[in-house]
Amino acid sequence: xxxxxxxxxxxxxxxxxxxxxxxxxxxxxxxxxxxxxxxxxxxxxxxxxxxxxxxxxxxxxxxxxxxxxxxxxxxxxxxxxxxxxxxxxxxxxxxxxxxxxxxxxxxxxxxxxxxxxxxxxxxxxxxxxxxxxxxxxxxxxxxxxxxxxxxxxxxxxxxxxxxxxxxxxxxxxxxxxxxxxxxxxx
Numbered sequence: 001x002x003x004x005x006x007x008x009x010x011x012x013x014x015x016x017x018x019x020x021x022x023x024x025x026x027x028x029x030x031x032x033x034x035x036x037x038x039x040x041x042x043x044x045x046x047x048x049x050x051x052x053x054x055x056x057x058x059x060x061x062x063x064x065x066x067x068x069x070x071x072x073x074x075x076x077x078x079x080x081x082x083x084x085x086x087x088x089x090x091x092x093x094x095x096x097x098x099x100x101x102x103x104x105x106x107x108x109x110x111x112x113x114x115x116x117x118x119x120x121x122x123x124x125x126x127x128x129x130x131x132x133x134x135x136x137x138x139x140x141x142x143x144x145x146x147x148x149x150x151x152x153x154x155x156x157x158x159x160x161x162x163x164x165x166x167x168x169x170x171x172x173x174x175x176x177x178x179x180x181x182x183x184x185x186x
Contacts, residue, residue, distance in 0.1 A: 022175025029168025035161030043157045047100045051092025058085030104156035108149030111163060115142035131177055138170040 035042045061082030092099040118139030125132040145163040149156055 018175045018178060020175070022172050025168045025171025025173075025175055027168070028171060029165045032161040032164030032166075032168060035157050035164060039157035039161075042161075043100045043103075044096050046157070046160075047092050047096040047103055050103065051089045051096070051099070054085045054089030054092065056089075058082040058089060061085060101153070104149045104153035107156070107160065108146050108153075110146075111142055111149060112146030115139050115146050118142060131174070134170050134173050138166055141166040 059082070061078050065078040065082070092103075116139075118135060122132050122135035122139055125135055142163055145159045145166075148159040152159070
């Protein structure tokens with residue numbers, strides 16, 4: 001590395017910026033606004049993307065099982081998980097409207113669990129100054145959204161939009177206030 005590029009790299013890491021995280025946060029927040037303005041179309045798209053991701057995840061379960069079984073680290077549960085993921089993914093793709101009725105509950109459980117972890121992590125970050133407040137706010141809004149996903153599934157996409165905007169803003173704040181090595185949990 002030349003002296004100039006080493007200096008630039010050193011200045012960049014000391015500047016406290018993670019522009020990649022900032023850009024991803026901006027995209028997440030923009031996606032949240034899309035959900036707020038086009039909820040019906042967004043829900044079908046979410047269901048189809050979730051279906052495709054479940055199928056890919058199921059395939060990777062089979063691959064991981066076949067590669068790791070010789071070491072004895074994989075059990076038959078990896079196969080069961082892979083089959084369930086593929087079947088659920090196919091259901092989401094073949095029947096996206098029916099699947100959209102189940103999706104709020106699944107996402108609600110995930111977001112509620114994420115929120116609890118985020119709130120606990122926020123209290124562990126109190127010594128980092130005001131940034132812990134963003135983590136706490138993110139956790140509280142996420143908890144509210146997760147509960148709303150479960151209790152008001154008809155408003156799922158609206159609350160998902162709010163959740164994504166909050167996550168995006170939090171990611172942007174972290175992107176401009178922390179170094180890459182400091183962003184282990186966002």
